[in-house]
Amino acid sequence: MKRNRRVWGSCSMDDSPRRHALDIATLAAESVNWDIFLRAHLDILNDRFNRASDGSYAQAGRQTYVMELEELEIAVPDLLLGTLLRAENTNAGHYVASANRTGRAITESKEAEAIAQRLLAMIADPELDLYNRAVLYYAYLNYNGHLEDEALQGRNEKALEEAMAGIPKELRGKRR
Incomplete structure (x- = not known):
């Protein structure tokens, strides 16, 4: 009720x-x-x-309270990445997450670096459709934008550029 x-x-x-x-x-x-x-x-x-x-x-x-999910030993990387992905044939109850909030939640996770690396690998994966790669790209941008370490942000931007190399130039757009 x-x-x-x-x-x-x-x-x-x-x-x-x-x-x-x-x-x-x-x-x-x-x-x-x-x-x-x-x-x-x-x-x-x-x-x-x-x-x-x-x-x-x-x-x-x-707050995102992602740490509480980690305390319950829920596979947070799989959960966060799975809720970002879009597909036509999902269960009616499939949860679709916000790339902005998920990016922020990643920064609060104790597995932030591992999740970020998985995001980069998925963005670079030519087997994944461009739409999902774009959603993951925005999640990564939001993750990076919520980091406090500017040096790490710079390294992450370079890693993101490398991951985007396989995406058509027309879809990459211009970044600052």
């Missing part, structure tokens, strides 16, 4: 939708309903909530 209730935030700073999802995740964990737990947690991670207005100034304060 709680899952059917739609909670709208009145503004960017209203955390009632996030608290509602946290309550759902808690109840699902207590009743050992892991599908509902994961969906509620992914909603929190992706900040997938309705708000009357949502200024970007409030987004930085909203």
Whole structure:
């Protein structure tokens, strides 16, 4: 019944939708309903909530809570990458994540470097369709943009350019 209730935030700073999802995740964990737990947690991670207005100034304060998933020994790299991929033949319940929030969640993960390397490998993979490679590219850009280490950001930009070498020039666009 709680899952059917739609909670709208009145503004960017209203955390009632996030608290509602946290309550759902808690109840699902207590009743050992892991599908509902994961969906509620992914909603929190992706900040997938309705708000009357949502200024970007409030987004930085909203954590992804990816570390809690890691504490539960959930395969976070597989989960994050799997929710980024798009396909025609997925289950109706397949969760589609935000490249922006997933990129940020990667920076908060204890497996950030390994996930970033997998992203680069997938971006460079000619067997993966261009649409998914583009989604992964944006996730990597968001991951890199949320890093605090500017030297690492520079190295990552070079690694991303190398991964993009196999993508047609028309789709690469110009980067700063």
